[in-house]
Amino acid sequence: MAASPTRWPGYLIADLVLVAIFAALGRNAHEQSPWGALETAWPFLVGVLVGWVVVRARRRPAALFPTGVVIWLSTEIVGMLLRMLTGQGTALAFVLVSLAVLGLFLLGYRLISRLISWARLNR
Numbered sequence: 001m002a003a004s005p006t007r008w009p010g011y012l013i014a015d016l017v018l019v020a021i022f023a024a025l026g027r028n029a030h031e032q033s034p035w036g037a038l039e040t041a042w043p044f045l046v047g048v049l050v051g052w053v054v055v056r057a058r059r060r061p062a063a064l065f066p067t068g069v070v071i072w073l074s075t076e077i078v079g080m081l082l083r084m085l086t087g088q089g090t091a092l093a094f095v096l097v098s099l100a101v102l103g104l105f106l107l108g109y110r111l112i113s114r115l116i117s118w119a120r121l122n123r
Contacts, residue, residue: 011061011110012052015071018105019044022098043088044102047078062117064110072106
């Protein structure tokens with residue numbers, strides 16, 4: 001069951017919040033202040049927005065594919081390109097960790113939402 005089209009703002013907010021959490025957790029893991037997470041997060045936040053526009057996520061915000069996958073990959077690719085263009089780090093280890101964590105976050109909650117909807121329908 002897909003989310004109601006009127007519920008898309010909640011999915012957009014969730015994507016943005018999860019990316020901000022990713023940045024804060026990463027900064028904390030490297031013993032940097034999580035309060036400076038916006039510096040780390042902004043390229044990925046732009047990537048989320050690009051993904052939303054590209055896939056027209058508003059139509060099916062809860063869909064794992066193509067919506068979730070496009071947003072996830074856009075977040076990663078655009079985020080890394082912007083980090084590279086602005087002189088921020090793009091070490092292979094960071095690319096791999098961010099790809100995994102962002103995938104878990106951006107696809108994970110959509111999968112959980114889908115499973116909950118499925119369980120409710122099959123009671």
